[in-house]
Amino acid sequence: MRISGSLKAPVLEGKISTADTRLTLDEPGITLEKVAMTLKGQPDGGLVLNLAAQSGDGQLTIKGEGNLHASPEPNLTVSESQLDIDG
DSSP states (O other): OEEEEOSSSEEEEEEEEEEEEEEEETTTTEEEEEEEEEEEEOTTSEEEEEEEEEETTEEEEEEEEEETTSOSOOEEEEEEEEOOOOO
16 A cells, blocks of 8 residues: 555555454454455545455445545445354
8 A cells, every 4th residue: 555645635545455364352352254355545535445254153244435535424335144054
């Protein structure tokens, strides 16, 4: 990720990503497994976030877009589902 611009108009260009990561949140005591995250920065100040993780039998997905040059109101979609496991 390359950071440039100014404090009033920052620019993040490039991509940060992780795959098959484990994350423990002490409060509220949740462990997220198989975390896959990509954060892409665009020259116009745009940011795109895609994140997926599992916690127990559940699946969490977060997708969103925002712009560092616009008002700080990102457009996020958060969904979760219960996995059906036979056996």
